[in-house]
Amino acid sequence: MTPLVRGFEVVIGIETHVQLSTASKIFSGASTAVGALPNTQACAVDLALPGTLPVLNSGAVERAICFGLAVGATIAPLSVFARKNYFYPDLPKGYQISQYEIPVVWGGVIEFYIAASSGSQKKVVHLTRAHLEEDAGKSLHEDYSGQTGIDLNRAGTPLLEVVTEPDMRSSAEAVEYARTLHALVVWLGICDGNMQEGSFRCDANVSVRKPGTPFGIRREIKNLNSFKFLQQAIDYEVQWQIDLIEDGGQVQQATVLFNADTGQTRVMRTKEDAHDYRYFPDPDLPPLQIAADWIERLRSTMPELPGVMAARLQQEFGLAPYDAAMVTQSKAFAAYFEDTVRACGKPKLVTNWLMGEVSRKLNAESIGIELSPVGPDALAQVISRVADGSLLNNHAKRLFELLWAIGIVSPDGSRSYRVPEHDNLPLKDTIDALVEAHGLKPMSDASALEKILDEVLAANTKSVDEYRAGKDKAFNALVGQTMKASKGQANPALVTELLKKKLV
Secondary structure (H helix, E strand, C coil): CCCEECCEEEEEEEEEEEECCCCECCCCCCECCCCCCCCCCCCCCCCCCCCCCCCCCHHHHHHHHHHHHHCCCEECCEECCEEEECCCCCCCCCEEEECCCCCCEECCEEEEEECCCCCCEEEEEEEEEEEEEECCCEEECCCCCCCCEEECCCCCCEEEEEEECCCECCHHHHHHHHHHHHHHHHHHCCCCCCCCCCCEEEEEEEEEECCCCCCCCCEEEEEECCHHHHHHHHHHHHHHHHHHHHCCCCCCCEEEEEECCCCEEEEEEECCCHHHHCCEECCCCCCEECCHHHHHHHHHHCCCCHHHHHHHHHHHHCCCHHHHHHHCCCHHHHHHHHHHHHHHCCHHHHHHHHHHHHHHHHHHHCCCHHHCCCCHHHHHHHHHHHHCCCCCHHHHHHHHHHHHHHEEECCCCCEEECCHHHCCCCHHHHHHHHHHHCCCCCECCHHHHHHHHHHHHHHCHHHHHHHHCCCCHHHHHHHHHHHHHCCCCECHHHHHHHHHHHCC
């Protein structure tokens, strides 16, 4: 069921600029490296000096093809580059080379799961197209005494613009779509995904309407470079549009910017339509022809895709679809999962730990799993001890925290654990030392447990009578009281065994 906001349905489409991971620009040999001094990586072609001609970078085309294959799209055997004409100070040619009527990629879908009251639900967002184009330069407004500086290093950087249908109905769906697309292009290796450096930027087209009525007038929120800002901007824009309509106003088509400091959107310019850009085929670039054998050669080199891997993990390990999607959120995450499962053989427990304690620590420290101080081998040791009963859940979490605190990740990705008084021990011995030093062993002394059980039974005669009368829940209550009396130290398996003997 489509969620409503104050009786209105939200309609969202997203255009994403994915910076392709080529070493040189899309129509010139200039470097795409980040961090150079302003205007030192803009060559004659990027500056549109007279007599220069663009030459298409085949690496950019190959990355676009790989993306199209990954989303199940149609790769156009022939596509055309066009000039998109507009004036802006950081656009030296006075036009941008893009694709309009015939893009390189048609259609495709992005699938993901979204949280719902009834559990996770699968969402499918249809793609309209993905086309190649060049980036513009960058306007710099700081430290120029009221003036604006222009850095053309980005001019000509290859972009793949991915455009969706208006399929999303909430900011949460929009964010999850963007996260999934981001994970996919990084997984494929066609983009580094660095949002702070502008490698992945989203424009959100937002409108509202009463259910069953035609689409409303949309406003486009430009250049959102974080998932947090994407959600905040959409939520603010939705409320602003509804307020305007309820006050008797009418939304006007416009391009707006999001101010992260105020949490508000503001109009930058009235929205142009396609005819305003006076598109026409670029006379300096011939049509792009993509042969079937080129496509098949690239298909053969592609990695196992996240969706394919998720399906395999469901079949091999019995994971739920949502869990499989979560553990394949990145190549590194998937590799960590599989390495841990191979080491301990407990796929469900591994999934729970990855989505629980491990993700909590990664999020708290804003790092990827490849930098986790606790590696798959150490996590497997913790999980194995929980599974065989030699470590209680609360103690396992404490042990994980200890390992995280002493873990060291080397530049080559290897991990070690330094305990001053037990340095250079094998991992298993290091963990044994931590368990011993911090009193994490469960109480397994039968005589000590029997004494606790006798006290619990004497204090809970009602539960004893109920269990003997056939009420199984009373047994669980007695186990709970025993664990409480032992301050969580008792071995649950031994408690169960001894308690059953005493209740015969």
